[in-house]
Amino acid sequence: MKKVFSGGNITSGDNLSFWFESAKNPIAFEKLSNDIETDILVVGGGIAGLTSAYCLAKEGRKVVLVEDGFIGSGETGRTTAHLTCALDDRYFELEKTFDQSTSKLAAQSHTAAIEWIANTVKLHHIDCHFKRVDGYLFLHPSDTKETLEKEYEATKRAGLSTEMLSAVPGIEAEDGKWGIKFPNQAQFHILLYLKGLADAFIQLGGKIYTQTKAENITKEGATANGFAVKANHIVVATNTPVNDWVTMHTKQWPYRTYVIAAKVLKGKLPYALWWDTGDHESKWVAQPYHYVRLAEYDDQYDVLIAGGEDHRTGQADDEDIKEEDRYTRLIEWTKKRFPGMEDIAYKWSGQVMEPIDSMAYIGKNPGNDNTYIITGDSGNGMTHGTLGGMIITDIIMERDNPWIDIYSPSRITLKTTSDYLQEAGNMVAQYGDWLSKADIKNVDDLKPGEGGIMSSGFKKIAVYCDEENNLHTCSAVCPHLGAILQWNADEKTFDCPIHGSRFTKEGKVINGPATSDLKKVVV
Ligand SMILES: Cc1cc2nc3c(=O)[nH]c(=O)nc-3n(C[C@H](O)[C@H](O)[C@H](O)COP(=O)(O)OP(=O)(O)OC[C@H]3O[C@@H](n4cnc5c(N)ncnc54)[C@H](O)[C@@H]3O)c2cc1C
Ligand code: FES
Structure with a gap:
């Protein structure tokens, strides 16, 4: 199948997953084209954002979801969609890092998330295998x-x-x-599931805007496609938070x-x-x-x-x-x-x-009372994303929930020191690329469809030669915290080795924490 959209629109890389090809059409809604006010603004149309939006609409709240690409454009559309309580990081590790009661709550929460999906599929007759x-x-x-x-x-x-x-x-x-x-x-077809969940959300009175990018997120709302969106609560479900510059990205x-x-x-x-x-x-x-x-x-x-x-x-x-x-x-x-x-x-x-301690981060963004995040979901993001919607809804509805504390983004975990030091050391070491990293000596080395990092004096340049032999040249410095990007020849993106920001071959931001595109430069 020929790709209809690429570069962070239909999906966050050059390769289309099985789900996109078999679902056939992107899950699209109108673009935002005027200022709006709502009770709850959800940013991100992956499983975490859409589940949050649905749960809150079901409580009778006025909810608007904005998505930069289409529904499922992010990592959700690239998943393998195992629904499981067998956690990547092992229960005996959870007992060591936390205690038996946390491990038990984790097992209960993932089991409940699978049950929640099963019930929702049944309730709305979602044909998602x-x-x-x-x-x-x-x-x-x-x-x-x-x-x-x-x-x-x-x-x-x-x-x-x-x-x-x-x-x-x-x-x-x-x-x-x-x-x-x-x-x-359990297992399902993720995009057929998201389509059913999006339809159910709309039936509950929710509103979705796709190809609508949120920027300048504050506790009053955000701008989206340049229009003001005012909200009382903001759920940032962008996989990696784009409303925080440092705190969550060191965890x-x-x-x-x-x-x-x-x-x-x-x-x-x-x-x-x-x-x-x-x-x-x-x-x-x-x-x-x-x-x-x-x-x-x-x-x-x-x-x-x-x-x-x-x-x-x-x-x-x-x-x-x-x-x-x-x-x-x-x-x-x-x-x-x-x-x-x-x-x-x-x-x-x-x-x-x-995440550094094996548990996802779901709940109030540290330091904010009306902004919420869902991130750090490792290879269990189908259930973590679903839990995100369940837990954040209970926080906003001011209801007790037994899992709020174990997933709190503000928690302090003391027993992760050696892994933490190793990963933090890896982060610092990446700044050495300022001195070393250059895949290509000269732009003439590139064939159509190829990219790479080139040194030019003290500058590092991200270069891509498109299929028509035109060169696209940007700064290879990540606009988040200044690391040197790496060319990913498989997905044809420039990837940041520190916190995972990613950019299209032409330098457009695909994934946070960076919020801006690469600076164009002339070579
Ligand atoms: C290859 C692979 C296999 C996996 N397999 C499994 C599995 O089997 N089981 C499992 O449980 N988990 C699995 N995972 C993990 C799981 O898929 C992810 O954790 C989960 O899909 C993340 O969902 P999300 O909603 O948090 O993020 P995303 O799906 O990435 O959604 C975030 C959305 O936010 C949008 N966005 C970003 N910035 C903005 C902005 N400024 N304005 C508007 N929108 C914005 C993006 O376009 C994106 O659509 C896998 C992941 C991968 C990559
Ligand atoms: S330096 Fe943080 S994502 Fe690049």
């Missing part, structure tokens, strides 16, 4: 059975009805010998993660979710793991969607594995475990925000 499936956590070759045993015990203490298995269904490699079964998890780190989707004959594999326990020899604090599921494709085939091979955003080269080469590794990994897979039908990548 929602299915209850079992999930299996199995050993990465670098890990030991002890991890599974510890996790199994911790999930039991957290109140989950998990089972220890001596063979994982569906996987043929040795890694699947031991596993933990998480029963009654979470951006990682790029890769996905392939391969055709597999229907009936060859059970519908299920599979995850390995992560690479314990990885240089990255987040210890990247693989995640796999099936989705409906056509009458004959399903697609097997497998993800992993993550790295800190903008730092793929630090492992000597370029962004575009990560798919080859992912295909090899998947083929070994799921040999029934056939042609690769799709490949794409996306960004996840990893």
Whole structure:
């Protein structure tokens, strides 16, 4: 399918995910074209923003949602849409960092989020291929059975009805010998779900403006497409906050993660979710793991969607594995475990925000009483985003909610020191790129469709040569806090290695925390 829109409009990179291609049309509404007043302004039309908007409208509040691209344009449209309470960061780690009661509340909250989605799908008859499936956590070759045993015990203490298995269904490699079964998890087609949720929100009296970018967010509202939007409450659901310059960006780190989707004959594999326990020899604090599921494709085939091979955003080269080469590794990994897979039908990548203490940040923006954020949702953003809507609605409605404290963006976590120091050290080290980073010596080195970073005296220039051989030259200095950007040849974007801001090949901002485009320069 030919891309109709690109560059942060329909999606936040050059590759279209399976969801966009199979949903066919972008979920579009009118653009904002006049000043407005509302009770609640939601910024961001991913799962977090749309769920918040829907929940608040259901309470009878007047809600307006503004989205820079289209509904699902951000990381939500690039997800793999596992709905699970099997957390990336392990329950035994939550017990260590916090305590057993926090771990139990986390398990309850994710289970409730899946239930909430199931009920909403049923209530509004949303045809989004929602299915209850079992999930299996199995050993990465670098890990030991002890991890599974510890996790199994911790999930039991957290109140989950998990089972220890001596063979994982569906996987043929040795890694699947031991596993933990998480029963009654779920999966869906994310964009069909968002379409149904958006329609339900509109029926409740909500208003959505797409291709409408919010700027100058304050406690009185924002400007959007240059028009004033006045509001009593502002929910910033932009995946990484764009209303805060520093505070939240020292508590979470951006990682790029890769996905392939391969055709597999229907009936060859059970519908299920599979995850390995992560690479314990990885240089990255987040210890990247693989995640796999099936989705409906056509009458004959399903697609097997497998993800992993993550790295800190903008730092793929630090492992000597370029962004575009990560798919080859992912295909090899998947083929070994799921040999029934056939042609690769799709490949794409996306960004996840990893919080320092394994818990997402949902609630009042630190220092603000009427501004709320949902961020740091790691690889569990489907449930965290849903929880975001549930929790923020209860805060605004002044109702008790047992999860407000554990997800509070203002919490102070004392037991994360070594990971924190490692990630913070990585951040500081990136400023060394001011002295070193240059992929290309001369603009003549670039072929059409290629980009890179070039030194010109003391300046660093982000250069892109378009398909018509025209050069686009911008400053390669991130407008957030001044890091040098990295060219991502796979998604054709300039990515910031520090807090994950991203820019199109022509320098237009796609992802915060940066809020402005790259400065044009003449070479
Ligand atoms: C490859 C991949 C696989 C994943 N797999 C899973 C999974 O299996 N299960 C799971 O639970 N999670 C998964 N995740 C994580 C999950 O997809 C994300 O955490 C989640 O979708 C984030 O949702 P969001 O609404 O917070 O952000 P987004 O979906 O990024 O939404 C934010 C929106 O805000 C808009 N925006 C930004 N700035 C502005 C502005 N100034 N004005 C207006 N709009 C603005 C953006 O255009 C965007 O649409 C995965 C993520 C990736 C990348
Ligand atoms: S995103 Fe913070 S310096 Fe680039």
